[in-house]
Amino acid sequence: MRDVSIIGVGETKFGTLGESLRELIAEAGNKALKDSGIDRKEIESLYFGNYCGDRFVKQGHSSSLAALATGLKYIPTIRTETACSSSSGAFKEAVLGVASGAYDIVMVLGAEKMTDVDTFEATDILAMAGDREFEGVQGLTFPGMFALMAQVYSKKYGIKMEDFRKQLSSVAVKNHRNGYHNPFAHMRKIITLEEAMDSRMVAYPLNLFDCSLISDGAAAAILCPSDIATDYSEDPVDVIGFGHSTDILPLHLREDLSRSRATTIASEKAYKMAGIGPGDIDFTEVHDCFTINELISLEGLGFFDNGKAGEASLNEKTTVDGSIPVNPSGGLKSKGHPVGATGVGQIVESVMQLRGVVEKERRVEDAEVCLVHNIGGSAVTCFVHILRRR
Amino acid sequence: MRDVSIIGVGETKFGTLGESLRELIAEAGNKALKDSGIDRKEIESLYFGNYCGDRFVKQGHSSSLAALATGLKYIPTIRTETACSSSSGAFKEAVLGVASGAYDIVMVLGAEKMTDVDTFEATDILAMAGDREFEGVQGLTFPGMFALMAQVYSKKYGIKMEDFRKQLSSVAVKNHRNGYHNPFAHMRKIITLEEAMDSRMVAYPLNLFDCSLISDGAAAAILCPSDIATDYSEDPVDVIGFGHSTDILPLHLREDLSRSRATTIASEKAYKMAGIGPGDIDFTEVHDCFTINELISLEGLGFFDNGKAGEASLNEKTTVDGSIPVNPSGGLKSKGHPVGATGVGQIVESVMQLRGVVEKERRVEDAEVCLVHNIGGSAVTCFVHILRRR
Known part of the structure; x- marks a missing residue:
């Protein structure tokens, strides 16, 4: 396996926010791109973690929404879901994607828009993780x-x-x-x-x-093989x-x-x-x-x-x-x-x-x-x- | 990347079935294990594709249900979702998992229990993939x-x-x-x-x-590196x-x-x-x-x-x-x-x-x-x- 490094990060404020799921994704993704200095055309794959857009905002298949929101076209995209660790899963699979040699530059995103439903509904949605x-x-x-x-x-x-x-x-x-x-x-x-x-x-x-x-928010990171990380970042994290x-x-x-x-x-x-x-x-x-x-x-x-x-x-x-x-x-x-x-x-x-x-x-x-x-x-x-x- | 092969497969009948999501998963997983001749203790990771258990049967975090249903304990498990191609995504990420060297023997599962809701609800759930x-x-x-x-x-x-x-x-x-x-x-x-x-x-x-x-059903496959596939199977598929x-x-x-x-x-x-x-x-x-x-x-x-x-x-x-x-x-x-x-x-x-x-x-x-x-x-x-x- 190749070693993997983080060369860019970005996140929205977490909170009860006015932005939609797609707007949150766009903000975090664009911040990570800016932080890395990478053009979005260099991103080869997108891993997206989301627990339950299906019930919080009635949006499934949200990996393709994440690609749309961040301006990523035609590349491999996938959503991972493991309840509250959904985007940790995206991060880990993205690490494997780079480690395997399948991709060099990968974006990982996680997002959730929870406050469009009331607390009782949110509690019921979260309970589905049991x-x-x-x-x-x-x-x-x-x-x-x-x-x-x-x-x-x-x-x-x-x-x-x-x-x-x-x-x-x-x-x-x-x-x-x-x-x-x-x-x-x-x-x-x-x-x-x-x-x-x-x-x-x-x-x-x-x-x-x-x-x-119970919060709204999104976060993003950009990964690459460790041996080329300093080509992109002055301070990569391995x-x-x-x-x-x-x-x-x-x-x-x-x-x-x-x-x-x-x-x-x-x-x-x-x-x-x-x-x-x-x-x-x-x-x-x-x-x-x-x-x-x-x-x-x-x-x-x-x-x-x-x-x-x-x-x-x-x-x-x-x-x-x-x-x-x-x-x-x-x-x-x-x-x-x-x-x-x-x-x-x-x-x-x-x-x-x-x-x-x-x-x-x-x-x-x-x-x-x-x-x-x-x-x-x-x-x-x-x-x-x-x-x-x- | 290492080459990857399929050494076992199994599926349920597809249809309007009486079995629950967990029963469908168990049947397909156990059939694939039997087909491969592998003991479940040898499975190192589980990739599970499911579109919307969240709304069809009110079960999120279904990768952990899939592990439970197939008797897989403490190993890495993850759900992938890309609408109707959810378990194709699980298959592809599982291939990368083996190709990277992170795992040798991996199970891929896909399942959906759709017929517990009426056709209008199912149509609405599917529409969330747009x-x-x-x-x-x-x-x-x-x-x-x-x-x-x-x-x-x-x-x-x-x-x-x-x-x-x-x-x-x-x-x-x-x-x-x-x-x-x-x-x-x-x-x-x-x-x-x-x-x-x-x-x-x-x-x-x-x-x-x-x-x-609109059907119920589940399917499973077991993967390993191509160079050891014949240790497990007489007829591996690469x-x-x-x-x-x-x-x-x-x-x-x-x-x-x-x-x-x-x-x-x-x-x-x-x-x-x-x-x-x-x-x-x-x-x-x-x-x-x-x-x-x-x-x-x-x-x-x-x-x-x-x-x-x-x-x-x-x-x-x-x-x-x-x-x-x-x-x-x-x-x-x-x-x-x-x-x-x-x-x-x-x-x-x-x-x-x-x-x-x-x-x-x-x-x-x-x-x-x-x-x-x-x-x-x-x-x-x-x-x-x-x-x-x-």
Whole structure:
């Protein structure tokens, strides 16, 4: 396989936006093209991640819409869908497309327009990422699924719920603080631990500030073989490892709801490919759809022992100047979660961090290597990518 | 890139079936595993094509359902979607996955469960594969889109509508005759030219028998590097060429509705990779969602001059013993069109043809090389694969 690098990135602001799906795609794609300095005619293939334009805006076959919106004609285009990790999947398949030798210059896009439907409809659309026949028809939606995980977790590790609630809330506080300084973030609002803990209950023990946002947004990246990356970019970022795994879809068939086995497997593959371990990572973007999942993910990725990530979060080990900065972008919690855009959005933010050009308050100084983690569904499909600046 | 071969195939019957999406997937996947003789633990990755489980059965994130249904645990899984060519896209990305060296043994699946919704809902779901903002909201659905193409075509080539209707109907008659002999086909019904021409109008000039079917079904194939294919299979089929292109999504922006530019570009790439031309192809499966599209596709693939495919069809050049047998499976017209399954279904049928094991009445004797063509949307996304038996 050929080595692959990122030579251009761009994203829209995440939020409740007036732009349509096609306008969001156009903005992100054009920003990435401009950032790379590449003419759109050089793009040989487009991989597009989108979770459910089919129901959010009644647009299927959206890879061809993405090509239209970005002015790409007659090239190979494909949509990938793995729920909230849809564009992480696009990124990974695009890496394989370049690694295989099939393409040199490839665009990856992710987009979702979620706010044209009401919250109940959005919740039902998201619930389709679970097992419809075993979970959806029982009325189990995602806040409920992650609440079950949180309950199993606190019981397994003997953490009193009051203490655990504080640990979970510390994740929200930290991510909101980072997101406050991110001009692309949806909810730029600093919150206190007390505010987080006192917010209204959604699904016990998760309350309002434990939940990520329903957002619109799009993000794009341009890839090429590493050996020609400096022909296009002064500061390419290399994809030095990736992993991809799928846990068992319905919760009732899993061995242990307090862990993400897909995260462990995907990250082990990525670390092995990169020839490094968790101790070599300077910062990480992880999937914090609910605060509990940031904790479970950090343990699956090997940053903390099982049952210890909550305490570490409360003790500020995961802040921008902590031992392992987590979600300096603000994460899904504050930056926002336009599901199909989230994965490439994490990549865009990570590249900007590695370039050292993000806002000082959320910058990880001198970062060289980062890990990007995303999941689809109830921690089912997992993608891990490890990036390194030159 | 490594060369890639097919070492196992399986499909369900296509039709209005009692089985659920997960049951269809399980049947096709297990048949392909059995056909290959491979244990499911050897499968390293799963690529799953599905158009719109999101609306047909309210199941998104269906790659993880496909893994569950086939007993594949913790491996990389991804769903691809490009409308009616969704699983052709899965097949192509799986080929790249093996070609890149990322995986050795890969399963490709395609499935769709369409008949749980009524015909009006199905038509609306399919219409989302067009440009929602420019076509869908105007009430333009797929019969109308292809009817427009048929009108442009007949006008451009000066074919009187009465003669053209006969040419179109000859496609239906031929595909129904082939499908009658295919035990996997949805509508096993021989029709006469008169019956086809006299059936009720759907969208002028296309009438009932010009339209393909709304079907349930699933299909699967197993791939590996060509250099180890005989370790697994006595009769591997090699993927010797592929091409993939995307036309402009909405009809009003295209140069010429009488041609499929994506088909031309994709097939030129595939022929070049295979080092052969149309004259070397022993039979072809092409996307006949509407009879007009079989004609346009055959011209785009280089089998007939522009404007001549209809006459060739009427003169029986495309029958099983014609100069270029087209859709010996019965095509989407008679075998059926469970959209997400159609692409891999074409591959399954082609492999069975190349093995020489299909029913005598629809068998292409001594076939060595075939071309498989599929499109998504109004001839927008196009995949071409060229297969050769050893």
